[in-house]
Amino acid sequence: MGACCVTKKHINIEKFISNKLIEAIERNSADKVRQILERYSKTNIYYKDPTIMIDDPVIKIHQVDMNPLGYALYLGAAPVFKVLYEEGHAKLSIMTKFFLQLGKRPIEVLCELGHLSLLEYYLPLYLGNKDQAENSDDEQDSEELSIFAKSRNTKSHTQEKSKISAPLSTMTPIQRAVEKGRLELVKFFREYFREKPNDEFNVHFIDEATGENCALISCKTGNIDLIKYLHETMGADFQIVNKRKENAIQIAAVWSKKRKSKQFKECVRYLVEEVGVDYTYEFEETLLVLEDKSIVAYLENKLHQDGISVSKSRVDDKYSLSKNRPPAAVIDPNLEERLSKIKGPEFNFTELFKEELEDANSNISSISVIQSKSFSQVIMDSPIEKLRM
Known part of the structure; x- marks a missing residue:
């Protein structure tokens, strides 16, 4: 007792x-x-x-x-x-x-x-x-x-041995900082490693899994100050494309749908006019994924100035999957079976529909529509909610 x-x-x-x-x-x-x-x-x-x-x-x-x-x-x-x-x-x-x-x-x-x-x-x-x-x-x-x-009866208990740890990201610490728009950390790393380079804290390092460096990652943030600093102070390379064959402008276009920031238009303008990223690169794909009307208008105007007569509405109509779609009973059973197996938020238009679309020679977008949650989040907004996205 x-x-x-x-x-x-x-x-x-x-x-x-x-x-x-x-x-x-x-x-x-x-x-x-x-x-x-x-x-x-x-x-x-x-x-x-x-x-x-x-x-x-x-x-x-x-x-x-x-x-x-x-x-x-x-x-x-x-x-x-x-x-x-x-x-x-x-x-x-x-x-x-x-x-x-x-x-x-x-x-x-x-x-x-x-x-x-x-x-x-x-x-x-x-x-x-x-x-x-x-x-x-x-x-x-x-x-x-x-x-x-x-x-011991504490607020928490250790995970069971059978618990499998979450897979680690291939991103470097400085790439994580850039992904979250932490300009002050990028500046700190620049000074700290000025005389002792380290790949983990090098803005030029390219993630082997994604093909992205800090420059491309910064285009996802809509943070114009960060993009300017990487270009003007760090000399980061914005001209490369990632393993999905997306350039800096296309990455910004995709992420402008996820993060409704007014700065994305300013970022795209800066990438075009100051950095010199090629906005004509697969421009139809870029227009296809864009939703921000101000960015659409800006790119349409730039393309028109180059003698390229195009509009988002025409591109959307051209690649609309619902346009002239036959009744369900007429759909090729083989195609229907293939479509029913599609899972997940990402797929490639070119590879999937190149045989089924009317125009077999059209260059359909190589940009996959991204609807899934971001990688790092990781971390939410509040201190207690930020660690996973």
């Missing part, structure tokens, strides 16, 4: 302390975190073991367990992160494992959320492979972590 009461009391104390620690992290109170560590992370007269284990999970982020160090990083709480790491001896390697379950590395999370002050502290640790240096202890840590997670 007495032992049961002690156990319940112990669990209640752990809940209380865990909540207090979470509150201190959210307030970015280094002093409060320090007090909690000094009082509860060591053995005391009541318990043989510390009341809290600094690497244990205390909260969930998008249904994934996170420990105090990871939560501080997620919120960009630099002073608290420093105390947890230096005074609480929290391990970077364990924090990294939690983030990997979200398909992200800590450095990517900092870049996506724009936590510059914490990035300044964390970057030397990341470059020094501090988390890798701890890997010799990881197996033992993982066993201890699973034991504590099962026996």
Whole structure:
């Protein structure tokens, strides 16, 4: 009876302390975190073991367990992160494992959320492979972590061993920063790596999976200041095409549908008039995906000036899948079967319909209509909702 009461009391104390620690992290109170560590992370007269284990999970982020160090990083709480790491001896390697379950590395999370002050502290640790240096202890840590997670009643529990971590992106940290429009981080990386180039933080590096560099990625943001900085200061190459054969203008056209920003017209104008991106490149495909009337009018006018008489309405009509469509009973069964198997948000007009469209020689768009959620999001707007898109 007495032992049961002690156990319940112990669990209640752990809940209380865990909540207090979470509150201190959210307030970015280094002093409060320090007090909690000094009082509860060591053995005391009541318990043989510390009341809290600094690497244990205390909260969930998008249904994934996170420990105090990871939560501080997620919120960009630099002073608290420093105390947890230096005074609480929290391990970077364990924090990294939690983030990997979200398909992200800590450095990517900092870049996506724009936590510059914490990035300044964390970057030397990341470059020094501090988390890798701890890997010799990881197996033992993982066993201890699973034991504590099962026996302790915190706000969250570790994932089961059968849980498969989300796949990691091939994007570099600086590409993540560009994707989220974090101009201040791009400037920071430029200065930091001015004398010591590093591919992970090089705006010219091309993602092998997508064929995109920072220049092309910036065209998805509608951030004119970022595009200008990459072109005028960094000399980023906007002339390449990605593996989908889309150029900078086409990428901006596609993403202007996803992000209703008035700056997209300004971005397209800048790409055409200042950067010199070829707006005649597969112009029908570009017009086909555009919805922003101001961009459509601008490109139509530029094309007319070059002697190309075209309009979006004519292009839409030309490639309309519903125009002159035969009744359902007349549709070729083989074609119908092929269409019924199409799944997912992306497909290529040229490859799929080249034999079925009336004009077999027409250059149908190589731009796939993108309707799926963005890759990185990752991360939503609010601090708590940003980590996944």
